[in-house]
Amino acid sequence: MKRPVEERFDLVTALAADLFKTPLALVSLTEVERISSLSDPKPSSEDPPQVWTFSAAALRMGPDALMIVTDATADPRFAADPLVTGGANIRFYAGAVLTTRDGRTLGTLCVLDTRARRRPAPAKLERLKMLAKIVVDELELARAHRLAGERHRLLELTESVSGVGYWRIDVATGAVSWSDMVYGIHGVRREDFVPDRENSLALYHPEDQARVVDCVRRAIAARGAFEFQLRIHRPDGETRDVVSKGLCELDEQGEVVAVFGVFQDITEQARALDAARRSERRYRLLADNMGDVITRIRLDGGSNYISPAIERILGYQPEEMTGRLAQAFVHEADHPLVLATFDQLARGLDQKTLQHRAVHKDGRTVWVETSFRLVRDGQGSPFEIVAVIRDATERKLLEDAMIAARDEAREQAQRAAMAERMAGVGHWRFEAETRTVTWSEQMYQIYGLDPALPLDFSALMSMSHPEDQAAARQRLAAVLATGEPMEEAVSRIVRADGQVRHITGASAVEKNADGRVMAVVGTMRDITEQRQARIALSQSEARYRLLAENASDLIMHSDLAGRVTYISPSVLPTTGFAPEDIVGSDIFSWIDPADAARVRATVAAQFKSHGAAPATAVEFRARHKDGRVLWLEGRPTLAFDLQTGAITGITDVVRDISARRALEAELRAARAEAETAAAVKSEFLANMSHELRTPLTAVLGFSRLAEEQPELSDTTRGYLRRTSNAGQALLSTINDILDFSKLEAGQVEIEARPMSPAQMAAETLDLFAAQAAGKGLALTVSDLEALPRTVRADPDRVRQILLNLIGNAVKFTTTGGVRLDVAFDPLGERLTFTVTDTGPGVPDDRVDCLFRRFSQVDASSTRKHGGTGLGLAICKGLADAMGGDIGVRGAAGEGACFWFALPAPVVEAVAPVASEQDEILLPAGCRILVADDNRTNRELVRAMLTPFDVELSEAVDGLGAVAAASRAPFDLILMDLRMPGLDGVGAARRIRTENGPNAAIPILAFSADVDQIEGSGLFDGVVGKPLAGASLLTAITRAIA
Structure with missing residues (x-):
C-alpha cells in the first residue's frame, strides 16, 4: 500500500506526463527511488525502468538545475547505458532537480519517452520546475510531521516516566x-x-x-x-x-x-515530565491545474494583451484589464516590489520571477507567481515585457502549513528541552537495526561528555559501572527480544572524568506494522545527589541527636498540634523536670500566660513566611519545678519533611537567661540612678552659675564703671583693677566648670560655618600681645599665606582652644617666646594648629595626665600661676566633639609643643559679618523695660545707660514684666531668665501671645544660661552675665536698628 505522500507523487507525475505528452513520468529520490507511470491507462505488470543514471547526471548539475536529453543515443553520457540500449529503449529525458529552500538536493522529477524529441518550450520547462517544487514541499511537510510526531511521543514517554x-x-x-x-x-x-x-x-x-x-x-x-x-x-x-x-x-x-x-x-518525589500536547494541524495543498495567464506589458506598466485565463485567477475579463496599469491589480503592499521589477527590466534586466499578491475582482487577495521576460526591438533596446502569471495561492498555503508544522516541531522541541532541564531528565533513542544511539543534551550532561563527540554504542555501554555492565546489556536484550518496555531501574555509570554516578531510567519500544522492534526510546535521570542527601540525612540525624543529648541548652521539637515530641536531657538541670515529664504536653503549658501571646506571635511569623524569615529570639518566663520563675530565650523555627517539603512542626533551642536578666535589671537600676544624679548635677550647676554670675555682674560691672571715674586716685584705681581681675578669674573658673560639665553630659553643640584660618590665628595671637610684651616674650606666627582663604569649622570652639593653649604658653613661659604655626592638608582637608613655647616643658611621666580634669604638670604651678586644671581637658573635649585630635610633644626643660587638628573642608568665601564694635546709636527717648529680680543688676543697667537719653522702666519679676508690657509701649525689653514665680521664658511667651502693645518689639534675654533660650523663638538676642557695658550697648543697638 502506498503512503499518502506517494499518492501525491502519483498526482504530480500524472500532471507532468500529461503536460509533456510522455508515456512515463518519475520521481527519483536520493535515498529510496519512488517511480510512478501514469501515462499508460493499462499499466503493465513490469516495474518502470530505474533511471538513476539520468538522475545522477542531473543532480551533478547542482540545485534547481534542469537537464534535457533530446536523444540519448546521441549523448555520450548515456549512449551505452542499458536504459538506452536495452528493453527500456529510453531516448528522451527532461528532469528538474528537487531542491529544498536551504539548497539540499533530494532527487529529480523527470519525464521520459522512447523516441527522440525536440527540446520543450521554456514555458513547459518552467512548469516542470514548479511541479518539482510541489514535490519538495510535500517531502518537507512529511519530514516536519514525522519530527513533530517523534517529539510528541518522546514527551508522552517523558511524562509517563517522570510524573x-x-x-x-x-x-x-x-x-x-x-x-x-x-x-x-x-x-x-x-x-x-x-x-x-x-x-x-x-x-x-x-x-x-x-x-x-x-x-x-x-x-x-x-x-x-x-x-x-x-x-x-x-x-x-x-x-x-x-x-x-x-x-x-x-x-x-x-x-x-x-x-x-x-x-x-512532589508528595512521593516522582520526577516526571508531562509532554505539552498541542493538536497538530495538517495543511496539505496541491495544485490540481496549471492554468497560466499570458500578458504583454508596456514598459510604463500598461497592458497590451491579457489571455482569457485571467478570469480563472482574478475574475476579470481580458477587456476589463487591457490598457490599465498592471499595478492596479497588485496588492498595495506589493506595489514597491512590482514597480522595482518593472524598473529593472526597463533598464535591461532580461528576466525575473517573483511571488506577490494580486487583488481579485471580488476584493479578496490572491497569491500569484509572475515570470517577467524582457522583449527587445530590432536594435536590441527594451520594447515590452511578456509575463506569465500562475495562481500560487494553494502553494502559498502549503508553504504556510509547512512553516507552521516546522514551528510546531521546534516549539515541541523547546518544550521538551525545557522540561528536561527542569526535571533533570534526559532522553535517548537506540535504533535496533543499525545499533546507533542518539541523545538529548541532558544525556550528555549526565554522562559528562562533549556533545560534539560521536556516539558509539559499545563505548557507551562500557561507561556502565563494571559491576553493572552485564545487567545493563541483559535489560536491553530483553526489551529487544520481548518488545516489552523496561521498568524503572537504578544502576551506576562511570563518567568521562572518573566520577561514579547513580542513575535511574526506563524505556519504551517502537514497532513496525509486523510487530518487530525498530527502536527503543527511553529516559534517564541522575539521582546521585538525592542518594547522597539521604545518606547525609541519616548521618546528620545521628550527629544532631548526639549534640542534643549533650548540649547545655534545651533542644526541643513539637508537632503541628503544639505537643512536645522531643526535649533534650538538659531540661532536667534547667527546669527540674525530666524529659518524660515534658514530652506529650502542650508547649505553652509551661510558659507564663503573660508571655504566651508574644511566643505565639513569633511562631506565627515563621508560619507566615513559610520558614523564610530568620529565626527571631523571644524571651519568656517559665516555672521551675521548685516554683521559682525562670527567664528563658527561644528561637523557634519551622521543621520540614526533607522528602516532601511539608511542615512537620517547630524546632526550638531554648537557653536559660535568668542570670542575664537579673544583671540587666541591676544595670537598668544603676543607669537610672546615674541619670538622676546627672540631672541633679546639671540643675545644681545651672543654679550655681546663676547664683555666682549674679553677684559677679555687680562686682565686674560697678568695678568697670568706677574705674572710669576721673577723680579716682591711682591707689583706688589699682584696688578696683585688682577687684575686676579677681572677678574675671572667678568667672573663668565658673566657665571652665560649666564647659566641662556640658562636655561630660554631651551637651556641647558644634556649629560649623565658614571661617578664615589665617584671620583666626592672627586675631587670637594679638589678644596676648600686651601680656607677652609685659613679660618680655616674643610672639610669632608662621606664614599664613599658604592657608586656604575659607574653611568650614566652628570658629568659636577653635578660638576657645587657641586661647587656652596660647594663654597657657604665655603664662608658663618666663623667657624666650611663643610661636603659633598653622598648616593645612589639602588631601585630608585637615587644619592643624601648633603652639610652641620655651617654657619648662612637660615631663614624660606627666604627658598622659595632662588632658585629664583637675590635672596639671606640677601642683605647685597652681599656687604660682592659678587655674583649675580643667582647661586642657576642655580643649580635648572640644577637639573630640569636632572630630579632631589634640596632643603634646616635648620634654622637661625643653619647652612644650601643643597641637590640635580638626576636619576643615575648603568652602567658598562668604561676605564678612558685621563688626562686633558696632557704632552705638541709641535713639533719643528710647524706652527700655528691664525685668530682673536682682536690684543690683537693675541698678547696674541703669548706670550703664545713664550717659544716653534713655527712658528706663523696671519690673522685679515675670508677672510685673507682663503687666508693664501690657500698659505702655516700649522700644526694647531686657528680660532676666531666672525670676521667681513666672520666669523670663514664660513672661516673654505671654508678651508675644497676648497681643499687647509690645507683642512684636525686640526682647533680649538677660542671663548666663544661654542654652535655655535656644529654639524658643521668643528672643531677639542675648546679653550674657556678668554684664559688660559694650556688650549691652551693642546688643541694644542691633536689636532696635
Missing part, C-alpha cells in the same frame, strides 16, 4: 489545557472535569489560591518565568503537594500570547 505534567493557558482566550498527568495529579478525569480558572483554583488550598493567581500575573507582566509550590485538595479527599514551574510564550513582537509550564507531584 511531570504539562499545562498551558492562552492569554487571549483564557483557554486552559492540561495533560493527562496534570489531570492525574489533580485526581480528576478529563471527561468529567473542565480545567478552567474557577474549577482549577477550587482544587487548590484556600491559602494558596491568591498566591497562584498573583504569581502568574506578575510573570506575565514581567514576561518572565515563575515557580511556586502549592497544595491540592483532590476530589477523593487526599491533599497533594505539588510544584509548578512556568514560562511566558512570546510572539514575534515580544508580547505574551500564552503561559505554559509543568506540574510535578
